[in-house]
Amino acid sequence: MALWSGRFEEAPDAFAHRFGASLEVDKAMAAQDIAGSIAHAHMLAAQGIISGDDARAIEEGLCAIRSEIEAGTFAWDAADEDVHMAVERVLTERIGQAGARLHTGRSRNDQVATDLRLLATDLSGQLMEADVSLRAALIAEAEKNADVVLPGYTHLQHAQPVSFAHHLLAYYWMLTRDFMRMKFARIAADANPLGAAALAGTTYPIDRQQTTDELGFSSTMPNSLDAVSDRDYLLDLEYACSVCAMHLSRLAEEIVLWSSTEFGFVTLADAWSTGSSIMPQKKNPDFAELVRGKTGRVVGSLVGLLVTCKGLPLAYNKDLQECKEGALDAAATLTDCLRVMEGMVSTWTVNAERMAAQAATGFTAATDVADYLAKAGMPFREAHEVVGKLVLDCEKRGAGLEDLTLEDFQAASPLFGPDVVGTLNPAAIAGARNSFGGTGTQAVAEQIVLAKSTLDKDKGQLG
Ligand code: ARG
Secondary structure, eight states, X not given: OOTTGGGOSSOOOHHHXXXXXXXXXXXGGHHHHHHHHHHHHHHHHHTTSSOHHHHHHHHHHHHHHHHHHHHTOOOOOTTSSSHHHHHHXXXXXHHTHHHHHTTTTOOHHHHHHHHHHHHHHHHHHHHHHHHHHXXXXXXXXXHHTXXXXXXXXXXXXXXXXXXXXXXXXXXXXXXXXXXXXXXXHHHHTOSBOTTOTTTTOOSSOOOHHHHHHHHTOSOBOSOHHHHHHOOHHHHHHHHHHHHXXXXXXXXXXXXXXXXXXXXXXXXXOGGGOBOOSSOTTOOBOXXXXXXXXXXXXXXXXXXXXXXXXXXXXXXXXXXXGGHHHHHHHHHXXXXXXXXXXXXXXXXXEEOHHHHHHHHTSSSTTHHHHHHHHHHTTOOHHHHHHHHHHHHHHHHHHTOOGGGOOHHHHHHHOTTOOGGGGXXXXXXXXHHTOOSTTSSSHHHHHHHHHHHHHHHHHHHTTOO
16 A cells, blocks of 8 residues: 555556656665654654654664665565555554654655755765875876877877877876766755645644754755756756766776777786687777777766656646666766776786887977977068978978988978088977976966866865
């Protein structure tokens, strides 16, 4: 019998019951549901709405149920529509009337909203931890590879040499902004809907501040209609997950490229790659590809929830039951992706020589050669033209700038002197770009200091 069976003459159709149930997914928020119920019972007793004895029996009964759920011994029954009903039914079977008083001045509508806000708080906290951990690994890799240069790209064409540390730190800063979004999601979930009841509040003299305090919320939601129908905090969580997944997909894509024979910039550890069942030579970057691929489901959950919420009239609608899987899946998926990424980058082998060799190809010194002329007095636009012609000439001869003789340079412009050779070294080119935020040796050292202090500050925000 459902807890709402009073006004019904017929039992629910078995298939309709299964269609309408959320018990399976709800199990993920059983602990939160019980915490919310205990706080509610304390408040009801403090306000004289139920007796102290009833509240104690409720709390004891709920604690026993919580232990059984944690131990995996709780007898879930698929006949229960959701976690709220499962817990309340078993409680009432065990403690009788006291259990039946728990639902006074409360509805499953404010109950589920409370559970979900508590759950979202935990999920954001887990994400923040995984984010911080990957960022620490990226800093460690940047420090290890301070002297390594690789080609910097625009349009995936060789552009200018950059330091590998600088390249990795670009991802560090993306993940730093992701941390901010995860933290915002945690803040967004931090308001108490309990006491909104079904939609309109209640005539019982409840004290909403008491449950706000006991459950650790910072504020109490001031509008009961909004309290039961708001799922914005899950959108915030899924948005934070989506942007971070997108960032990870970019790094994952680079890892796929870098570990290819063509690039050969990194070699993934055996433990973080896979083989082929037919081609004995294969070592595949499956985990990087999966991280890239899982972006789809994470972003899908965000879009799914936006569409679920679109056009919903106030207040609670059963559509809202659909908001749970996506949020849980997005958070769990992204937490795993962050961990996998950390595993890959902290165990790979960086092929510094291969990177440096590539950094010297594709005319990556051209800008510096043009700058050489500009510094010697030639307007930069003219210098650009002169070096462009030199590059064209080299390309026709199948040569690089480093193959040109001083005479070749001087034929292009008499401003070239023997020291032009100094502009062709990739490490020197990268190392000299010390404008703030640049790839220069000093600038990157300063960036690492800043990254470390940002990381320390963010570590202080963890739960
Ligand atoms: N299982 C429901 C959910 O997840 C709980 C709230 C149900 N409320 C209702 N009036 N049917 O949204």
